[in-house]
Amino acid sequence: xxxxxxxxxxxxxxxxxxxxxxxxxxxxxxxxxxxxxxxxxxxxxxxxxxxxxxxxxxxxxxxxxxxxxxxxxxxxxxxxxxxxxxxxxxxxxxxxxxxxxxxxxxxxxxxxxxxxxxxxxxxxxxxxxxxxxxxxxxxxxxxxxxxxxxxxxxxxxxxxxxxxxxxxxxxxxxxxxxxxxxxxxxxxxxxxxxxxxxxxxxxxxxxxxxxxxxxxxxxxxxxxxxxxxxxxxxxxxxxxxxxxxxxxxxxxxxxxxxxxxxxxxxxxxxxxxxxxxxxxxxxxxxxxxxxxxxxxxxxxxxxxxxxxxxxxxxxxxxx
Numbered sequence: 001x002x003x004x005x006x007x008x009x010x011x012x013x014x015x016x017x018x019x020x021x022x023x024x025x026x027x028x029x030x031x032x033x034x035x036x037x038x039x040x041x042x043x044x045x046x047x048x049x050x051x052x053x054x055x056x057x058x059x060x061x062x063x064x065x066x067x068x069x070x071x072x073x074x075x076x077x078x079x080x081x082x083x084x085x086x087x088x089x090x091x092x093x094x095x096x097x098x099x100x101x102x103x104x105x106x107x108x109x110x111x112x113x114x115x116x117x118x119x120x121x122x123x124x125x126x127x128x129x130x131x132x133x134x135x136x137x138x139x140x141x142x143x144x145x146x147x148x149x150x151x152x153x154x155x156x157x158x159x160x161x162x163x164x165x166x167x168x169x170x171x172x173x174x175x176x177x178x179x180x181x182x183x184x185x186x187x188x189x190x191x192x193x194x195x196x197x198x199x200x201x202x203x204x205x206x207x208x209x210x211x212x213x214x215x216x217x218x219x220x221x222x223x224x225x226x227x228x229x230x231x232x233x234x235x236x237x238x239x240x241x242x243x244x245x246x247x248x249x250x251x252x253x254x255x256x257x258x259x260x261x262x263x264x265x266x267x268x269x270x271x272x273x274x275x276x277x278x279x280x281x282x283x284x285x286x287x288x289x290x291x292x293x294x295x296x297x298x299x300x301x302x303x304x305x306x307x308x309x310x311x312x313x314x315x316x317x318x319x
Contacts, residue, residue, distance in 0.1 A: 053286055056069040056286050058287075108191075112196045139258065150173055173261070176265075198240065
């Protein structure tokens with residue numbers, strides 16, 4: 001305790017506990033976190049030792065066959081950024097990430113708001129169950145379904161033709177200009193229910209007195225959504241947005257690899273597919289590792305930048 005004297009009155013300010021003192025007082029929680037810390041350390045930090053491959057030369061097959069991989073400094077990075085196809089993969093990755101972010105966030109919030117306004121519990125639970133079940137489906141199954149639905153003779157083309165919207169079927173799966181949109185639609189269908197759960201949980205924490213006060217002031221249902229519900233989930237939205245911005249360099253791998261083909265390669269090739277091609281098909285581990293490092297560094301910069309901007313604007317932050 002610290003003695004602070006003012007006149008004849010003494011004030012005692014409690015001292016802040018140090019890190020190790022707080023750790024000792026909460027040893028149960030620290031013990032529970034050990035398995036998670038070990039998991040993160042083993043699977044997220046130990047593999048970073050492999051980053052050294054980005055500074056080795058795997059181009060000389062004779063030396064590699066003898067187990068010799070000399071250091072070549074930043075040559076892999078220089079070669080990487082001299083390739084026009086690498087910039088194309090960056091474009092594809094960012095484009096599909098932004099589409100998934102915008103469509104996924106908007107659809108999740110919209111569905112959560114609509115379900116929050118439903119008073120019939122059975123219908124509400126049924127819709128929730130139906131919408132989040134696709135999250136548990138394998139991407140292989142999802143892509144196989146999409147290939148059948150968007151085939152030239154699939155239900156989408158048949159419906160559009162019968163409605164007179166178009167005369168001839170569209171080759172959805174063979175034209176690159178449709179690929180980004182298809183990826184966005186498929187991701188929304190698969191993940192919208194799962195994202196909705198988070199926002200519905202945030203809505204349950206809104207004080208009901210706010211809705212009652214809005215009703216007394218004469219607010220209608222739409223005005224309550226606009227002035228009570230949406231501001232009530234703003235902090236959740238900001239935190240999720242910051243986290244999603246940190247994943248902008250991860251547009252996905254499975255859906256692009258499974259749905260893409262030779263006709264759409266210029267639009268479906270992402271950084272992860274680029275790494276796979278150079279790391280396994282061409283056996284150039286140096287270039288593949290350099291591309292992975294670039295993706296990780298950019299993701300860290302985006303995450304820190306989004307967190308900093310949110311903090312300067314007075315919003316909630318991760319740190």
